[in-house]
Amino acid sequence: MTAGEQTLVLFGGITAVLVAASLIGFVLTLRFAENPVVVNLNARIRAWWVMIALIGLAFALGKAGVITLFAIASFAALREFLTLTRTRRGDHLALAAAFFVVLPLQYYLIWIDWYGLYAILIPVYVFLLLPVVAALRGDTASFMRRIAEVQWGLMISVYCVSHVPALLTLPIPGFDDRKLLLIAFLILVVQSSDVLQYVWGKLLGRHPIAPSLSPSKTVEGFVGGIVSATLIGAALWWITPFSPWQAAIMALVVILMGFCGGLVMSAIKRDRGVKDWGQMIEGHGGMLDRLDSVIFAAPIFFHLTRYWWAV
């Protein structure tokens, strides 16, 4: 199959799954119309249609479309994150720089494929320079906490998210025309793990796995989700440069990272006293609620692939 044919088969498969999900949602509505879980489930499925349509559109537009899509996602994530931080008036300039200089620059560097700089822009240059901007304003109250929160927000919302489109820059022999599929693999595996953990948890969940962080996560959901999503990852080996067993291992790694991402981001939400990061995506919460697992998985997936498969 050519890359184009593989993409079509893949999106055809996703559409079929969504059609099936919508039908199940419809049948459940007939039986339990008022049940909040069912209402939320249907909202989530509708949001999935929109998200898949947007990703499909971005894929159709190629590299520019994908980089733009994730830059917008970063923007939405960063505003959700910084809204919950405790910055002060003295941080205004530093925050403006985060939104309007650092974020566009990071994605521009990915566009021009400058690995040497986009890999260290935020962890080195921004890490050192942004606190200078804040310090020059002279407000020292809670200074360390403020700069730490802004840096964390940029790492999570911009640096980590940007490693999804950065997959397009990896030089993998014989895989030049299908790097979009690598992105599809990462997102499909991580998100199907989220969905399957939710489904297994709702069907069989009994024992909470991290009650103080996330009461809805259960051992049953965790095990069921991880096993089934790893199998999905292995079954998708044909769109990757990996062999089936390599695809399974890569899937397992990104699923575990994604799970950890969900836990860490839950801990932050708990600390800040909110249930969701935002209200942007109906039924899901905010952009960060949907992306938390991708955020933790993307840089690791990027570097493992780069180390073993890129030249």
Added chain:
Amino acid sequence: MIGRLFAVAVTIFARIVTGVRGEWRGCLPEARQRIYFANHSSHGDFVLIWTVLPAALRRSTRPVAAADYWRQGRLRRFIGEKVFDAVLIDRDAAARQADPIEILLAALDHGASLIFFPEGTRNTTGQRLLPFRSGLYRLASARPQVELVPVWIDNLNRVLPKGEIVPLPLLCTVTFGTPVSVAPGEESEPFRERSREALLALAPEVEEDR
């Protein structure tokens, strides 16, 4: 007509910059005559309230604004009068010809709802909410049938603090609380304190130094 189009453009702009979301916690967006009283820290405050009101209510809801600011220059005058249909009042007691309360009562008698800032001025201090002036009490006692809805505007002061040029695209929320009213025989002072508490109750938890 141009004013109407301009108004739609302003609300779209406000939504993009602040992602503003209305939360109707203590009442519903119903077509009743109301005074929405809110905290005031930015010139954009009434724009946000206006943006989250349903379009049908928006048309009959008029912000109360300072004449000395909104009559200055053609652009501000156009925005104040044609776009938002603001009720302009003179804050300078010595120079003014009419009692502002009379102007506001006239607007209420024409059926309008009002957006009102009982602190009387923009709050640029570090305090969350300044003491209320007497205006809200006087309006409420004169027109007891009008509902008084407390409205907390959160985060707009971080979007564009005084003296900054670039707005930050942080998320704002506008929370509508349970209506309050003047109790029979209630004096101005206790009512001002009580309505202020009702508004403060809508603010998110205070942190040590936000």
